[in-house]
Amino acid sequence: MRIVVALGGNALLHRGERPDAAVQEANVDRVTTALAALAHEHEIVITHGNGPQLGLLAAESAADPALSVPYPLDLLGAQTQGMIGSLLARSLHDALPGRRIAVLVTHTLVRADDPAFDHPAKFVGQVYPPDVASSLAAGRGWHFAAHGTGRRRVVPSPEPERVCETDIVHELLTGGTLVICAGGGGVPVTADRDTGALTGVEAVVDKDLTAALLAEDLEADFLLILTDVPCVYSGYRTPGQRPLLGATPGELRGGGFTGGPMGPKAEAAARFVERTGGPAAIGALDAAYEIVHGRSGTLVRPDLPVE
Template sequence: MRIVVALGGNALQRRGEPMTVEGQRHNVALACIPLAPVAERHELVISHGNGPQVGLLALQAAAYDDVSIYPFDVLGAQTEGMIGYLIEQELGNLVPQDKRLATLLTMTLVDAADPAFSNPTKFVGPVYTAEQAEKLAEQRGWAFRADGDKQRRVVPSPIPRRIVEVEAVEALLDRGYVVVCAGGGGIPTMYSPGTTTLVGVEAVIDKDRASAVLATDLGADLLVIATDVDGVYLDWGTPQQRRVVAAHPDALDPGLFPAGSMGPKVEAAADFARASGRTAVIGSLEQLSSILAGDGGTRISVQTEGMETR
């Protein structure tokens, strides 16, 4: 089976933890435990988030001097290499030595006219108090939104249209590689208006949407969007909350969920289910074996009628 697993940001950086290399490596090593058996038995593609990492790199560059601010496409490429290295090494320590792994820097094509450029929603970097966020907004022109009881920087998150290197991913899979790619949604790029010249974009692409595009173009049998909860919940945080066990993509409205977290996951899963006719599952990484067995998480498929909750 060909499987795309999109690792949530919690697989790399847990809220409240210092952003150390040791901490990220520890979290990656834990994430690789359920991934290892899948890598041995199936064709596996791993994508991942990069919000905290790309935000930290942006802060580091801005703190160096006034002329060393790196654009987000370059920062995205840096995080793809860094996180891919950690995944390759930690997963490689758990699978047979003859199992080959590769990290591929991938560019993701977006539309220059995407309305997201005038409405930034994608969280990057650490959380701040309201006072800190106000000061940074004045100093650097950054946009902020609430993330829980804190404030966090947001940047544009245009819709991904195509993974430029999808043929290279396919070639590596055909040769038996586990492929790590589309990290952080891929390096955001677009064609200069009226040309065929690719240029970088100051944005961060949602990794779940990019993973859905990748999974569709690869003909994946299953898309797993791994997060830190065991599924999609209606009325989350209330006495009436209930988990969606299975749903048709038309039965689950992404607008019912936060735009900065579960909303894009539901939209990405529904897009993949519609485009491919196959199943997408939103659930925790710890459930991966159950998900592959047909249980666990929230399953979104055109074969499902309506919605089942529990």
């Protein structure tokens, strides 16, 4: 079975942890333990989040006096793909002796006229005091939104159209290689209408939506979205909270999951199931093997059987 695994941003940095290299190196062993059993039995493509790492690099770049202009988000995203991919590849290499493993820095095509470019909404980086945020907005043209008692930078999050290196990923999979790619949703790029030349853009593509698109284009049998909760909950954090162990795409969309961290995961699972007829699931990292075998998580299936 071919499985695309979407690791949540908490896989290498848990909430509240310092973003030190040693912390991430220790956490990656937990990821390897969770995925090694699946990799022994199935073709695996691993995608991953990069939110904490991207935010750290963006803050460092913005504060670096040696730079006249901070590094753009597309290049910072490429850096995180290399760093996180290297950590995963080294750990998996030790856990899966003899297995071919490749890390690809991949690019995700977006439309230059995507409405998201006019409505930045994706939080990136640190929280600033309101006066500092106002100064940065005036000096650098950044957009900010309220975040707690301060303000935080927001950037566009356009829809993914295609992972540019999908054909390469397919070839590697066919040759028995475990592939790590599309980190942080991929490096966002637009293509020139006449020449096809790629240009990086100041944006962040949602990692789960990119994973769903990649899974569809690779004709994957299963989309596995891993996070830090055991399943999707109906009425999350309310007195009526209950686990949702199975759902159709329509039920996911009607369940009030449009906002917050679960919204993109629910939408990604729904899209994959609707477009392919195959199953998707959302659940905890440590239960990855159990989720694929139907013993944990929230399983998402089509509204109607696919003929």
